[in-house]
Amino acid sequence: MRFSRAYIPTTKESPKDAQLPSHIYLSRAGFVTQVASGLYNFLPLGKRVLRKIENIINEEMSACGALEVDLSFVTPAELWQESGRIEKFGKELLRFRDRKDNLFVLGPTHEEMMVSIVRNRVTSYKQLPLNVYQVKTKFRDEARPRFGLMRAREFVMKDGYSFHASTEDLDREFDAMEAAYKRILERLGLTFRIVEADSGAIGGTGSKELMVLAQSGEDTLAVCDTCEYGANVEAARRAPRTIIPEAPKADFMKFKTPNVKSIDDLSTFFHVDPYYTLKAVVMRAVYTEGSEPVCFFIRGCDELQEVKARNSVGAIDLVDISEAELNEIGLVPGFMGPLDQDKIRFVMDNDTRNAAAMICGANEVDYHFVGVDLSVMGEVAFADLVAVQEGDGCPHCGGKFLHTKGIEVGHIFKLGTVYSAPLKAEFLDENGRSQPFIMGTYGMGVSRLVAAVIEQHHDEKGCIWTHATTPYMVNVMVSNIKEEAHLAYAESLYISLGQNGIETILDDRKERFGFKMSDAELIGFPFTVIVGKEMENNQVQIMVRKTGEMITVSTDDVMKKLQELIG
RNA sequence: CGGGGCGUAGCUCAGUAUGGUUAGAGUACUUGCUUUGGGAGCAAGGGGCCGGAGGUUCGAGUCCUCUCGCCCCGACCA
Known part of the structure; x- marks a missing residue:
């Protein structure tokens, strides 16, 4: 392809809407243009x-x-009704009717x-x-x-x-x-x-x-x-914990804990590791039909993973619940626990199964139970509910996440x-x-x-295409097209590269050196052969986009060198 | 779908608080001359329904109402 005949509209400025490098560079380098929200045109390079x-x-x-x-x-809506997904997909399905009033969706x-x-x-x-x-x-x-x-x-x-x-x-x-x-x-x-x-x-x-x-x-x-x-x-x-903090020594009892509500408060108050506290997270589980509040219990040192929590109760969504709602149900925020709790459905994290020496809410304002052995709980729902944290152990090899x-x-x-x-x-x-x-x-x-x-492959100058994805492998750039000998050599190199099966573009535009170099870097061709000043020594330079390296080679060796670089 | 922001030249943006010549800049584009190793210089040009519709006013890019579009945060995302 000759650059002078190509359609590659590059720009110096990025579209104001673009935030990500890929969006900025693909737009600036003339690969795509935006049509409307979420709709793009692919230009020749794209x-x-x-x-x-x-x-x-x-x-x-x-x-x-x-x-x-x-x-x-275009797919008939009946198929989607048959599978039941027409409701599930909801508004994401673009629907329309044909002239005979049949309903269709875009797949x-x-x-x-x-x-x-x-x-x-x-x-x-x-x-x-x-x-x-x-x-x-x-x-x-x-x-x-x-x-x-x-x-x-x-x-x-x-x-x-x-x-x-x-x-x-x-x-x-x-x-x-x-x-x-x-x-x-x-x-x-x-x-x-x-x-x-x-x-x-x-x-x-x-x-x-x-x-x-x-x-x-x-x-x-x-x-x-x-x-x-x-x-x-x-x-x-994650793998089961290997380092277990020392357990607090306490017999089961109800303990007055005035205004001690958070896990932090609790572990400070009792001087125990949060591992031995029980965190309660209440959310409203939304089902296809109806909803209900659900309480998830996890160890105080863990965080709830919402997707896991959602799956554990078969809900399609979990939404936050207000303190007022909790009070209405008869729950006491800050002092909730699983013992004698029959007001709402609850699920306990697998890691709390048979946990002993725990501290948990007593479902009564300003009281917690200490020395709780959760193995007395009997038949309750357990599930994996916790979010894996950095540093947690890999379940396969014991490495760190x-x-x-x-x-x-x-x-x-x-x-x-x-x-x-x-x-x-x-x-x-x-x-x-x-x-x-x-x-x-x-x-x-x-x-x-x-x-x-x-x-994954860009720098502050623009795109850096991988060999398998680049629109052209080699860009043969004529520094000054008025130098007829340079242009003639570049033309012959362009042709022989093509004959050797290397996808090449010839930058034969009547532009200055800097302009063309900037374009080459913005577009991100892996290799740019610069035919210019070095021609007086029968040499050209190969710019390697990825490293910025400039390799000077004789005009006789350039083909061999490029083939070697392309690999 | 909730919250926020923005629509003025192909692109990036001034101008809008306080209404008032013919609506601006940079860039891009056209023509000429110069220049030719890092988006060059000088000169001359073309390019606008100021997102759209109503309204207020002697007068609206600017004020009011309604709309449409785009972006961001969140919810959502086989």
């Missing part, structure tokens, strides 16, 4: 990057035997459509397993689109779905997809972590997220400093029969019995990956 990523995905999927399809973007994901194309067509276990996928535009009418391509309403996603006759076969495919996704991200040149995730309302037996590590990530991950284990904090589990931020670029699920059962997508097994398909689903955010590459 489209090239998008296609590079798609190609790598296609190659890896093909290597796994997955089959590419292309389902219609936000394609489980329903994918199930519909195999049901009644794949009817025997002999036709299984099957793994089909597409790379396609999706639309979710997000309440708050933000961060440029990172959280757009219209975006490109690779969504794959597998169908199996047994859970064992699903497990095998799930592992194969995890491996394939790992290869894709490695080829793209990204630093990432595969972490355990919360499966949430979707259910199923397991899910993993692929997280590109970057400061701007929206998710917090707990990652082990020693082994490969990592998890979204929403789902992270660190927290880091990640961009979710992929999510793989074991769905089981969550969709196939309600949609009645069934096959006949070896015994001639009808069974719903066992399914897996594998998503990857293609347009989000474009942004993720830049979040």
Whole structure:
């Protein structure tokens, strides 16, 4: 491509709306433009990057035997009614009617459509397993689109779905997809972590997220400093504590604790480690129908993880509850405990099971119980409720957890029969019995990956594309196009690079040196060959974008040197 | 969906508290000359329904009402 004939509208100033590096640089360097909230146009450079990523995905999927399809973007609303998701998705589903007044939605994901194309067509276990996928535009009418391509309403996603006759076969495919996704991200040149995730309302037996590590990530991950284990904090589990503080010595009794309400107050008052206190967190659990207050009890040294708490009671949401409401129910904020507490439902953290020497509220103003042995509690609900903290132990190797931020670029699920059962997508097994398909689903955010590459690879000058994602590998820049000999040499180099299969752009614009250099750095081509002053010695320079290094080579060796650098 | 902020040239923004010539700057764009290793200089130009609709007024970018859009924080996010 000749720069003079390309459409690469670079700007010196960033759009005022842009906050993240990826948004700023992709806009400034002319990869994308914003159309409306959460809607973006891909300009020629952006489209090239998008296609590079798609190609790598296609190659890896093909290597796994997955089959590419292309389902219609506009989907009949009936399918969504059948699966029950038309209510669940709510306003995120963009709905509209055609001229005959039929209701349609723009596909936000394609489980329903994918199930519909195999049901009644794949009817025997002999036709299984099957793994089909597409790379396609999706639309979710997000309440708050933000961060440029990172959280757009219209975006490109690779969504794959597998169908199996047994859970064992699903497990095998799930592992194969995890491996394939790992290869894709490695080829793209990204630093990432595969972490355990919360499966949430979707259910199923397991899910993993692929997280590109970057400061701007929206998710917090707990990652082990020693082994490969990592998890979204929403789902992270920790090893049992190895260092247990010395237990206070006290017989069971009710103790007057005037105005001692917080965990801090309590541990100061009794001179005990917060480990031996019991923290009560009351929230209103909202269900599909109705709501109720629920109390979660955890050790005083721990923090409640809301997603875990929500899952423990099967709620769709947890909302804060006011002190007035608590009083109304007959609870005493600051002095709540699980003993003789029958006013509301409560759940206790696993780590409080059989805990002894505890101090907890007596459900009476200004009183706590001390020396409590929680093993006397009998049949109560226990669940993992606590948020993993930095420094907590890894459950696999005993290493220490660190927290880091990640961009979710992929999510793989074991769905089981969550969709196939309600949609009645069934096959006949070896015994001639009808069974719903066992399914897996594998998503990857293609347009989000474009942004993720830049979040992870940029500097104060602009983008730094990885070799697999760059729109052009080499930029041949003519310092001064009035120097005819320089221009002629650059043209010939441009042609021979192309003949050697190296994607090249020729910056033949009638601009000054500094202007063109700044553009090269902003756009972020891995290598820029500067054809200029050194030509008097039959030499050119290669600027390595990533390091800023300038390599001077003779015009005879430049091809060889570039091939060596590209690797 | 709750809270906050912003809509003036392609882009980034002044001007709006206190209404008053023909609405400004920088940048980008066009033309000419000069310049050619870090977004150059001089000169001359083109470019605006001041987000939209109503209103107040002799007069509205500026005041009032209503709307639409965009951004940020939160809730939400297979």
